[in-house]
Amino acid sequence: MKEGLITLSQKHNSEYQEQLYLKMLLHYEMQKSRLVALDSSISKLYLLNLDSLLPIIKPLYSF
Known part of the structure:
Protein backbone atom coordinates (compact mmCIF):
# COMPACT_ATOMS: atom_id res chain seq x y z
CA MET A 1 0.00 0.00 0.00
CA LYS A 2 1.32 3.44 -0.89
CA GLU A 3 1.68 5.98 1.89
CA GLY A 4 -1.23 8.41 1.95
CA LEU A 5 -3.59 5.99 0.22
CA ILE A 6 -6.79 5.59 2.18
CA THR A 7 -8.59 2.27 1.85
CA LEU A 8 -12.25 1.86 2.65
CA SER A 9 -11.57 -0.30 5.69
CA GLN A 10 -9.02 2.06 7.24
CA LYS A 11 -10.74 5.40 7.64
CA HIS A 12 -14.16 6.63 8.57
CA ASN A 13 -15.40 10.04 7.54
CA SER A 14 -14.33 11.90 10.68
CA GLU A 15 -10.82 10.43 10.45
CA TYR A 21 -7.35 19.14 7.29
CA LEU A 22 -3.88 18.30 8.60
CA LYS A 23 -2.53 17.80 5.08
CA MET A 24 -3.95 21.17 4.03
CA LEU A 25 -2.19 22.82 6.97
CA LEU A 26 1.11 21.27 5.92
CA HIS A 27 0.78 22.55 2.36
CA TYR A 28 -0.74 25.95 3.16
CA GLU A 29 2.49 27.93 3.46
CA MET A 30 4.16 26.52 0.36
CA GLN A 31 1.13 26.11 -1.90
CA LYS A 32 -1.39 28.67 -0.67
CA SER A 33 -2.45 29.78 -4.17
CA ARG A 34 -3.00 26.18 -5.25
CA LEU A 35 -5.16 25.45 -2.20
CA VAL A 36 -7.19 28.59 -2.85
CA ALA A 37 -7.66 27.57 -6.49
CA LEU A 38 -8.81 24.10 -5.44
CA ASP A 39 -11.02 25.35 -2.59
CA SER A 40 -14.31 24.25 -4.17
CA SER A 41 -13.05 20.73 -4.92
CA ILE A 42 -11.41 20.37 -1.51
CA SER A 43 -14.64 21.48 0.19
CA LYS A 44 -16.63 18.86 -1.72
CA LEU A 45 -14.17 16.14 -0.73
CA TYR A 46 -14.26 17.31 2.89
CA LEU A 47 -18.06 17.16 3.01
CA LEU A 48 -18.41 13.89 1.10
CA ASN A 49 -19.40 11.14 3.53
CA LEU A 50 -19.27 7.64 2.11
CA ASP A 51 -19.67 5.85 5.45
CA SER A 52 -23.29 4.91 4.69
CA LEU A 53 -22.23 3.46 1.33
CA LEU A 54 -19.39 1.41 2.77
CA PRO A 55 -21.32 -1.90 2.89
CA ILE A 56 -22.31 -1.47 -0.76
CA ILE A 57 -19.03 -0.34 -2.28
CA LYS A 58 -16.53 -2.22 -0.13
CA PRO A 59 -17.00 -5.55 -1.97
CA LEU A 60 -16.36 -3.78 -5.26
CA TYR A 61 -12.89 -2.68 -4.15
CA SER A 62 -11.79 -5.60 -1.98
CA PHE A 63 -9.15 -7.90 -3.36
Whole structure:
Protein backbone atom coordinates (compact mmCIF):
# COMPACT_ATOMS: atom_id res chain seq x y z
CA MET A 1 0.00 0.00 0.00
CA LYS A 2 1.32 3.44 -0.89
CA GLU A 3 1.68 5.98 1.89
CA GLY A 4 -1.23 8.41 1.95
CA LEU A 5 -3.59 5.99 0.22
CA ILE A 6 -6.79 5.59 2.18
CA THR A 7 -8.59 2.27 1.85
CA LEU A 8 -12.25 1.86 2.65
CA SER A 9 -11.57 -0.30 5.69
CA GLN A 10 -9.02 2.06 7.24
CA LYS A 11 -10.74 5.40 7.64
CA HIS A 12 -14.16 6.63 8.57
CA ASN A 13 -15.40 10.04 7.54
CA SER A 14 -14.33 11.90 10.68
CA GLU A 15 -10.82 10.43 10.45
CA TYR A 16 -10.67 11.27 6.75
CA GLN A 17 -11.72 14.87 7.44
CA GLU A 18 -9.07 15.24 10.12
CA GLN A 19 -6.37 13.81 7.85
CA LEU A 20 -7.41 16.12 4.98
CA TYR A 21 -7.35 19.14 7.29
CA LEU A 22 -3.88 18.30 8.60
CA LYS A 23 -2.53 17.80 5.08
CA MET A 24 -3.95 21.17 4.03
CA LEU A 25 -2.19 22.82 6.97
CA LEU A 26 1.11 21.27 5.92
CA HIS A 27 0.78 22.55 2.36
CA TYR A 28 -0.74 25.95 3.16
CA GLU A 29 2.49 27.93 3.46
CA MET A 30 4.16 26.52 0.36
CA GLN A 31 1.13 26.11 -1.90
CA LYS A 32 -1.39 28.67 -0.67
CA SER A 33 -2.45 29.78 -4.17
CA ARG A 34 -3.00 26.18 -5.25
CA LEU A 35 -5.16 25.45 -2.20
CA VAL A 36 -7.19 28.59 -2.85
CA ALA A 37 -7.66 27.57 -6.49
CA LEU A 38 -8.81 24.10 -5.44
CA ASP A 39 -11.02 25.35 -2.59
CA SER A 40 -14.31 24.25 -4.17
CA SER A 41 -13.05 20.73 -4.92
CA ILE A 42 -11.41 20.37 -1.51
CA SER A 43 -14.64 21.48 0.19
CA LYS A 44 -16.63 18.86 -1.72
CA LEU A 45 -14.17 16.14 -0.73
CA TYR A 46 -14.26 17.31 2.89
CA LEU A 47 -18.06 17.16 3.01
CA LEU A 48 -18.41 13.89 1.10
CA ASN A 49 -19.40 11.14 3.53
CA LEU A 50 -19.27 7.64 2.11
CA ASP A 51 -19.67 5.85 5.45
CA SER A 52 -23.29 4.91 4.69
CA LEU A 53 -22.23 3.46 1.33
CA LEU A 54 -19.39 1.41 2.77
CA PRO A 55 -21.32 -1.90 2.89
CA ILE A 56 -22.31 -1.47 -0.76
CA ILE A 57 -19.03 -0.34 -2.28
CA LYS A 58 -16.53 -2.22 -0.13
CA PRO A 59 -17.00 -5.55 -1.97
CA LEU A 60 -16.36 -3.78 -5.26
CA TYR A 61 -12.89 -2.68 -4.15
CA SER A 62 -11.79 -5.60 -1.98
CA PHE A 63 -9.15 -7.90 -3.36
